[in-house]
Amino acid sequence: MGNQTFAIIKPDAVSKGYTGKIYDRIIQAGFNILSAKLLKLNNDQAKGFYSVHRERPFFNDLINFMTSGPCMVLVLNKPNAVRAWRETIGATNPDEAEENTIRKDFASNVQENAVHGSDSDENAEKEIAFFFTDSELLTNQ
Ligand code: UDP
Ligand code: MG
Numbered sequence: 001m002g003n004q005t006f007a008i009i010k011p012d013a014v015s016k017g018y019t020g021k022i023y024d025r026i027i028q029a030g031f032n033i034l035s036a037k038l039l040k041l042n043n044d045q046a047k048g049f050y051s052v053h054r055e056r057p058f059f060n061d062l063i064n065f066m067t068s069g070p071c072m073v074l075v076l077n078k079p080n081a082v083r084a085w086r087e088t089i090g091a092t093n094p095d096e097a098e099e100n101t102i103r104k105d106f107a108s109n110v111q112e113n114a115v116h117g118s119d120s121d122e123n124a125e126k127e128i129a130f131f132f133t134d135s136e137l138l139t140n141q
Contacts, residue, residue: 035075
C-alpha cells in the first residue's frame with residue numbers, strides 16, 4: 001500500500017474556523033504533511049475533481065458548495081495512508097461516522113462534511129497531481 005493520500009479541508013470547515021483543529025487531528029493521527037495550500041476552487045476545478053460523480057443527483061449542489069469559499073488542500077504521509085486517513089475522517093454521512101472521527105466532530109451533514117479523503121492509492125496519486133507539482137511536495141523519506 002502507498003504512503004501518501006490527498007485531503008481537503010472543505011469550505012464549510014474553513015469558514016467555521018476548524019482548520020487548526022483539523023490540523024491537530026492530522027498530527028495526532030501520525031500523519032506528516034508533505035504539502036498544503038489554501039485556495040478557492042473555480043467551477044472547472046471542482047467539476048474536474050469530482051467528475052466521477054457528474055451523473056449523481058447531488059453533483060450541482062456539491063460543485064456549488066465546493067466553490068463557495070476557500071478550502072485547504074493537503075498531501076499526507078503515513079504508512080497505508082489512504083486507509084488510515086479514511087479511518088480518521090469517518091463515514092461520508094456524519095450521522096454514520098464513528099465517535100472521535102473528524103466528520104463526526106466537525107461535519108454538518110452528508111454534503112458539508114468537513115473533509116475529503118482519497119479512496120484508493122490510484123486516486124490519491126491522481127488527486128495529488130491535480131493540485132500539486134512534484135516539486136511542491138516535501139520528500140520526507
Ligand atoms: N455528497 C453529497 N451527497 C451525497 C453523497 C455525497 O453531497 O449523498 C458529497 C459529499 O460532500 C461527499 C462528496 O459528495 O464527501 C463525494 O462523495 P463520496 O461518495 O465520494 O464520499 P467521500 O469519498 O467524500 O466519503
Ligand atoms: Mg469519494
